[in-house]
Amino acid sequence: MKCFVMMPFGGSGEYDKGERESRIIYSKIIEPAVKDALGKGAIVQVESAKNEAGSITSSIIRSISEADLCIVDITGRNANVFLELGVRFALKRRTTILMHQQTSDLPFDITAYRSFKYDALDQDLYRKQLAKFISESIDAKRTTDSLVFDVLEDHSEYHAKTTTSARVMPWEDYFSRLDRMRILLSEAITDGRYRPNAIIGISNGGAMFADLLAMKSVYTGVVGNLWADRTKHDGSSMFEHSFNNGVLEGLTNQMREIPLEPEEVRILLVDDMVASSITYNAAKKFLSSKLPDAHVRFLPFCYADKEKLEKVRGNLLWFHSGFRLDDDAVHSIHLTEFEKFPYEKPVRSA
Template sequence: MPFGTKSDGMGGTVNFDKVYHQIIKPAIEQAGLEPLRADEEVIGGFIHKPMFERLILCEYAVADLTAANANVFYELGVRHAVRPWSTVMLFAQGGRLPFDIAPIRTLPYQLDPVGNPSAAETDQSALTALLNEARRTAGEHERGPIDSPLYQIVEGYPAIDHTKTDVFRNKVAYSEAIKKKLAEARTQGLAAVQEVAVTLGDLSNQEAGVLIDLLLSYRAVNSWTSMTELVERMPRPLADTALIQEQYGFALNRAGRGQDAERVLTDLVKRRGPSSETLGILGRVYKDQWEAALVKGDRRVANALLDKAITTYLWGFEADWRDAYPGINAVTLMSMKDNIDPRQQQLLPVVRYAVERKVSAGTPDYWDYATLLELAVLADDEIAADQYLGLAFTTAYDSFAPTTTARNLRLIRESKERRGESKNWIQELEAELLAKANPPAKANGNS
């Protein structure tokens, strides 16, 4: 783990010494083990020698993955390469784990706003339980459950037959060919994507990159049911990653299964902690439920769902201020209330700053310009809105994206009209966006 107070990579800090002394060390002792941390060793000579000895020889290891510290991940890789089991991982709740680690069981712990443990006793008990479980299973089976992904996934590791290298080369070439076919199929519609999917055969034999590409291809052609069915057929380690579960929740909601989507996304937040992406999608679930309640005329339920959607989007924005998506949705929905939420004026410049920083970094996408478009519409800036609409159309986007933006502009326009403001120019922007969306014939009926 890192030592001292370090950046968490999201604008805050973590006091790793307090994490060690208040959570990790007492948890290890409570499990009947002896804690050993590198900076507590008073030893001369080349520091890497005792480090490698510890990683290889210690019966149990605890790794804190918070902030994706390079040294920690290197040492974790060494550990996983030589020890099939007995490595326990944890991270500060609210951070996002890198994709390669996301499928592995990892314990989140809680910090206060200044980076100190905020639920030390609870987190200590949870870590002790994991260590006790590792000790119990090791005692029963003379080894613990395999937790190293190398030993879990790579058949025969570490004694790999040299002939597998030829198989590997063939798989790489095959995967690249499939990805090119999917890229072409996305431009032709659902039927073309399905034709490529049929050629894949048993999904358990496909590499993760191909399956993710197929999932996003279904998303690009608005085939929500195909997305959900694909996730349900994926190998569990891949299906359980945050990326796939987020897309699963997204697709379930678009397929009209809002309650299932809510269950998937709230469970992901519990397991992985809050993130702007997960909460942005969950906010959309509540946003859709709010509109459905309005259509039914159930005003009381609609008001409660509107507040729930705003709270969820705000939670997502606070999880990562750099991601403007949940922020713009929060301020847009604040306009929908009978009396505009007073927090809107405080948040508008923060959301603008977040998206402008992303644009200035040189990597703007459709959603960045769509966010600036919505901000311009909220500010009644017709000239800027027209400019950002044009910029949005110059970027690559999935077919559902313009429809989503048109819907948001409609909500803003209708809220302004309820307050007696006529905004025909906004309606013209909506029409342009809808004209850019794929025609219904290219969708699968669930869009």
């Protein structure tokens, strides 16, 4: 099942602790509660609304229309969250779950609808209670929980159609995933749990990912790019050429100018996807041969099926002690049903 979460970003005072509280509510209460209620295979996507009233994208509307379940946190009465709730009410008869903190009330218009009250400070308790609330809502015999369908009895429910364009990842989805990874990395750097000395992308897609990952984050280290010669299909010498030797020499010189914290060299190797893992393994081997004392972690942007995780598990960033995400959390970040990136490159499953 698919669940779409609509909630404030937290930058406009909706939550007492701002953006950090928004991330905690999602990661510690909402997402695990959905997994508890729907099963570990449930796909959970979040849209954190900012303070730009009326800013709702085609990707958000598509996600709202395709979701089997929508969870809407109306704490702080964020304008965009209410706009998205209205879209959901108009498109789907059920199941839409309203939630809000105990210190806030429902607007008069929707007080007749069940809502889940929670306290962000007691995350374990309200995760369990929300999971129970979700299960009860799905099993409820009520034909609708939509204000629109309650009033307009002949109103028809929207059913999404699969189109060719839907197979291409929208830029909104790309940047939503990027933001999640950037936030996790920034928090780890700020807290001193993990700080890379260099972020290195693999070829074009990886280079863009590396550059965007470093932008608007607290990372201040070196960013570079290795070129993969994909004519060498076995991967044995895919990175062994003068261009990469020069790049690595330049990156090493730059890293020497930056005090190492910790003293070991930590390299975060990134690419836009995991397919056969030949490129990833070749890049890791090349870096190990040139920088034998470096600790290399890997971060892909996405993958097309869960089995791909096993190909990179040993060096995946999220399994570092500074993060320790479980498999389900990793899948929620990286697993995609889209067949192509926004820049038309295939997300290969082979």
